Amino acid sequence: MTTEPPSPGISISKTAEPSxxxxxxxxxxxxxxxxxxxIRVDGDYIVSADPDIGYVHRGCEKIAEYRNxxxxxxxxxxxxxxxxxxxxxxxxxxxxxxxxxxxxxxGKYISTIAAEMNRIMSHLYGLAIxxxxxxxxxxxxxxxxxxxxxxxxxxEMLTGARLTYSFLVPGGPRRDLPFxxxxxxxxxxxxxEKRLVEYDRIFFSNPSVIARAKGIGVLKRExxxxxxxxxxxxxxxxxxxxVRKVEPYGAYADLEFDIPTFEEGDSxxxxxIRFEEMKQSVRIIRQALEKIxxxxxxxxxxxxxxxxxxxxxxxxSRGEITYLVMGDNSDKPSRVKIMNGSFRNLIALPFLVRNVxxxxxxxxxxxxxxxxxxxxx
Amino acid sequence: xxQDTLQDFAGVWIGKMSExxxxxxxxxxxxxxxxxxxxxxxWPVHITTACCSAEFGAMMGPRLDPERFGxxxxxxxxxxxxxxxxxxxxxxxxxxxxxxVYEQMPxxxxxxxxxxxxxxxxxxxxxxxxxxxxxxxxxxxxYVPGCPPxxxxxxxxxxxxxxxxxxxxxxx
Amino acid sequence: MSTAxxxxxxxxxxxxxxxxxxxxxxxxxxxLPKGFRGRHLLYMDKCTGCGICAWICPERCxxxxxxxxxxxxxxxxxxxFPQYWYARCCFCHFCTEYxxxxxxxxxxxxxxxxxxxxxxxxxxxxxxxxxxxxxxYQSVFHGKDGNQGVTFEPVIKQKxx
Amino acid sequence: MSQVSLSREEAIIGQLKARFxxxxxxxxxxxxxxxxxxFEKDHVQEIAMFMRDELGFDHVKGVAGVDLPTQKKIEVLYxxxxxxxxxxxxxxxxxxxxxxxxxxxxxxxVSVWESAHFHERETFEMFGVKFEGHPDLRKLxxxxxxxxxxxxxxxxxxPEMGQR
Numbered sequence: 001m002t003t004e005p006p007s008p009g010i011s012i013s014k015t016a017e018p019s020x021x022x023x024x025x026x027x028x029x030x031x032x033x034x035x036x037x038x039i040r041v042d043g044d045y046i047v048s049a050d051p052d053i054g055y056v057h058r059g060c061e062k063i064a065e066y067r068n069x070x071x072x073x074x075x076x077x078x079x080x081x082x083x084x085x086x087x088x089x090x091x092x093x094x095x096x097x098x099x100x101x102x103x104x105x106x107g108k109y110i111s112t113i114a115a116e117m118n119r120i121m122s123h124l125y126g127l128a129i130x131x132x133x134x135x136x137x138x139x140x141x142x143x144x145x146x147x148x149x150x151x152x153x154x155x156e157m158l159t160g161a162r163l164t165y166s167f168l169v170p171g172g173p174r175r176d177l178p179f180x181x182x183x184x185x186x187x188x189x190x191x192x193e194k195r196l197v198e199y200d201r202i203f204f205s206n207p208s209v210i211a212r213a214k215g216i217g218v219l220k221r222e223x224x225x226x227x228x229x230x231x232x233x234x235x236x237x238x239x240x241x242x243v244r245k246v247e248p249y250g251a252y253a254d255l256e257f258d259i260p261t262f263e264e265g266d267s268x269x270x271x272x273i274r275f276e277e278m279k280q281s282v283r284i285i286r287q288a289l290e291k292i293x294x295x296x297x298x299x300x301x302x303x304x305x306x307x308x309x310x311x312x313x314x315x316x317s318r319g320e321i322t323y324l325v326m327g328d329n330s331d332k333p334s335r336v337k338i339m340n341g342s343f344r345n346l347i348a349l350p351f352l353v354r355n356v357x358x359x360x361x362x363x364x365x366x367x368x369x370x371x372x373x374x375x376x377x
Numbered sequence: 378x379x380q381d382t383l384q385d386f387a388g389v390w391i392g393k394m395s396e397x398x399x400x401x402x403x404x405x406x407x408x409x410x411x412x413x414x415x416x417x418x419x420w421p422v423h424i425t426t427a428c429c430s431a432e433f434g435a436m437m438g439p440r441l442d443p444e445r446f447g448x449x450x451x452x453x454x455x456x457x458x459x460x461x462x463x464x465x466x467x468x469x470x471x472x473x474x475x476x477x478v479y480e481q482m483p484x485x486x487x488x489x490x491x492x493x494x495x496x497x498x499x500x501x502x503x504x505x506x507x508x509x510x511x512x513x514x515x516x517x518x519x520y521v522p523g524c525p526p527x528x529x530x531x532x533x534x535x536x537x538x539x540x541x542x543x544x545x546x547x548x549x
Numbered sequence: 550m551s552t553a554x555x556x557x558x559x560x561x562x563x564x565x566x567x568x569x570x571x572x573x574x575x576x577x578x579x580x581l582p583k584g585f586r587g588r589h590l591l592y593m594d595k596c597t598g599c600g601i602c603a604w605i606c607p608e609r610c611x612x613x614x615x616x617x618x619x620x621x622x623x624x625x626x627x628x629x630f631p632q633y634w635y636a637r638c639c640f641c642h643f644c645t646e647y648x649x650x651x652x653x654x655x656x657x658x659x660x661x662x663x664x665x666x667x668x669x670x671x672x673x674x675x676x677x678x679x680x681x682x683x684x685x686y687q688s689v690f691h692g693k694d695g696n697q698g699v700t701f702e703p704v705i706k707q708k709x710x
Numbered sequence: 711m712s713q714v715s716l717s718r719e720e721a722i723i724g725q726l727k728a729r730f731x732x733x734x735x736x737x738x739x740x741x742x743x744x745x746x747x748x749f750e751k752d753h754v755q756e757i758a759m760f761m762r763d764e765l766g767f768d769h770v771k772g773v774a775g776v777d778l779p780t781q782k783k784i785e786v787l788y789x790x791x792x793x794x795x796x797x798x799x800x801x802x803x804x805x806x807x808x809x810x811x812x813x814x815x816x817x818x819x820v821s822v823w824e825s826a827h828f829h830e831r832e833t834f835e836m837f838g839v840k841f842e843g844h845p846d847l848r849k850l851x852x853x854x855x856x857x858x859x860x861x862x863x864x865x866x867x868x869p870e871m872g873q874r
Contacts, residue, residue: 028424028478054851055471056427059504062862071607074641075500081428139561145438146570160586166641191695202560205553225793228769228825239793246800311802322771339772347827373428376851442571496636500608505861521662522669524639532574534662
């Protein structure tokens with residue numbers, strides 16, 4: 001304890017109890033990746049945790065002031081490439097509001113299909129790495145990643161890229177549904193629904209998973225409201241809040257879907273809620289493929305936005321993303337602010353890992369589905 | 378004969394012997410055997426510097442299965458690893474840690490710069506918190522462009538790296 | 550409890566008898582859809598050297614350079630063509646979309662790895678080479694709704710079935 | 711529909727104006743479900759308390775700073791939202807306070823809205839706004855020993871783009 005910290009930044013506070021020990025988890029870590037959590041342990045119990053983020057802070061908001069509205073799209077979706085469409089959409093919505101551009105209905109439906117596919121992919125990623133690998137379940141990693149690749153194949157067909165689509169520009173999506181896309185997607189959804197049953201048997205009903213995750217890291221409803229967490233973490237604590245219902249964007253107003261909620265608020269219900277959301281996403285895509293109207297997909301939007309500010313929000317797979325875009329009659333925004341799910345859920349991590357075993361920390365961390373790059377921007 | 382000259386005498390002989398051993402191992406069929414074993418034991422460090430790790434995960438997944446090339450699943454210990462894949466943006470905060478990780482790896486060690494950000498700074502090249510020139514931190518063997526590169530592109534870089542290892546000298 | 554354990558084990562064991570998902574990459578390559586955003590293809594007889602691609606590029610990886618070859622380009626008398634630095638290009642292909650003459654196109658080339666960073670600088674001549682990486686494998690569901698697993702099969706074989 | 715929803719926005723503004731007649735400087739309804747309120751910076755905690763207890767805005771979605779070098783001001787924006795009050799669940803109320811650019815100090819709202827903890831730390835780091843009463847006001851994202859001015863200020867210019 002008396003030795004100098006090996007690298008700058010590891011600040012060990014002087015007022016620690018003699019029986020405690022400070023442990024630095026990350027940033028080189030087989031699971032957590034590019035985030036460091038400084039935990040203080042007493043025996044096997046965590047006394048307190050201090051997340052030290054910013055290892056991937058790239059200054060997106062600053063860079064956005066230097067590029068024009070279209071050129072901003074690629075780097076503003078990089079913060080979460082598992083969920084690129086939502087970050088892209090949240091940025092495009094306020095610009096469309098400023099410019100007064102209305103996307104045609106077909107464009108809205110295409111965006112909705114792409115977004116829901118992206119939600120499935122993102123939840124599969126979370127299921128594979130955040131929940132599967134962190135609870136020591138390698139089979140679900142292989143299965144979920146394999147099925148995610150099948151969805152990526154279709155996303156590639158629609159947008160032309162695997163993860164970073166840059167698909168939505170002000171005015172609407174860049175491409176129409178390609179030939180044969182609907183058939184392949186509905187066939188994949190049939191396959192995927194059968195796989196979900198298998199996921200349930202091997203992972204969610206698996207007693208070894210339940211034993212590790214059930215009752216761990218309980219976030220009560222009042223705490224969830226007070227801490228302002230969003231997305232699946234909030235809904236697992238029993239608060240029914242989803243931007244798709246609260247402030248419908250895209251084609252969500254025309255589509256029927258439920259918002260699954262759980263009352264327990266523990267890690268296992270946070271695992272399950274993503275599983276239920278994938279089922280709802282399948283339902284949404286099915287309806288959208290059926291109802292999709294004919295017509296133009298996009299309107300031409302100007303490259304300049306008028307003076308003013310607009311706030312737009314979407315429900316990404318990690319929670320609500322709110323974008324503030326300020327325009328000043330030029331082709332560059334004067335300020336872009338991103339308020340995303342990971343950064344808002346970060347506050348739950350030091351709250352939840354108090355008085356738990358060290359071995360439970362990866363489970364709680366994984367159940368939050370925290371994406372460090374998104375939080376750091 | 379003093380102590381020093383004796384030691385010098387012995388030192389010369391030991392040096393000559395080790396040179397002999399190096400020439401024997403470093404030439405002929407033994408060289409190929411050594412390089413072949415290195416080719417099939419590329420264990421990657423998993424330090425996720427940024428978002429390219431999603432595609433690194435996809436490469437480690439079932440579709441491409443790099444264990445066919447002897448790349449074992451991600452190992453936590455640095456002392457067993459030979460391959461450092463710089464997965465994306467290196468911020469100034471991460472660069473120090475990345476350097477420490479590189480220095481802890483045993484020789485011979487190889488580095489792949491994955492993604493535009495690791496190659497040149499990429500989309501964020503003019504940001505205040507980015508290291509644009511990762512090659513100034515440590516030598517890089519293969520550059521893979523792409524933002525992020527397809528998993529196949531990363532695997533093709535590993536194939537290229539194996540080609541480089543196959544041709545290299547044992548004692549570089 | 551014990552039935553759930555057995556169910557999970559059964560689910561895992563069942564997959565031993567299914568098809569393997571793995572695609573043997575360097576020998577089998579996936580058939581990429583039309584419009585996949587790989588490296589760019591430059592039609593030098595269409596490019597007018599206007600520089601809109603360099604303006605829209607989010608990371609300014611495109612520079613307009615003069616070309617010194619013997620050919621004549623009537624639409625481009627100054628012989629200025631885009632040059633890409635692929636160490637920086639993010640493959641968003643806004644350049645392709647904003648090109649007023651359609652001189653840029655998509656290719657399925659993605660294997661751009663090089664030993665040296667300077668080799669990632671693609672001159673206009675290099676950009677105008679036709680794509681080389683043509684895959685032919687595609688995912689196929691076996692059984693009803695993919696009961697029997699997913700494999701990657703050549704597209705030609707699928708059609709003959 | 712829009713008539714009904716706009717009256718809800720006016721109701722919120724009316725309640726705030728009735729309670730704080732001197733602190734509210736300017737109000738604006740951007741569109742349905744968006745309300746912007748400019749207020750005097752000394753009253754931030756009272757307004758936050760009123761918003762939380764009386765109106766049901768129990769969390770903030772974010773705290774943002776905006777640098778206005780021409781006016782020599784830094785604007786702090788609080789994006790307040792609600793989970794518990796079903797009537798205003800779809801609202802975002804943007805509270806704005808202007809601080810002097812050379813010495814930006816405002817009282818922290820962490821004691822009212824705990825969710826502002828990391829957001830205020832980030833605004834402190836990016837704009838140099840000091841939140842008085844914040845329990846743990848440290849730098850969050852940049853380098854541990856980041857020297858120099860806060861990076862999001864408009865004075866900080868990047869080198870010219872387009873250079874390799």
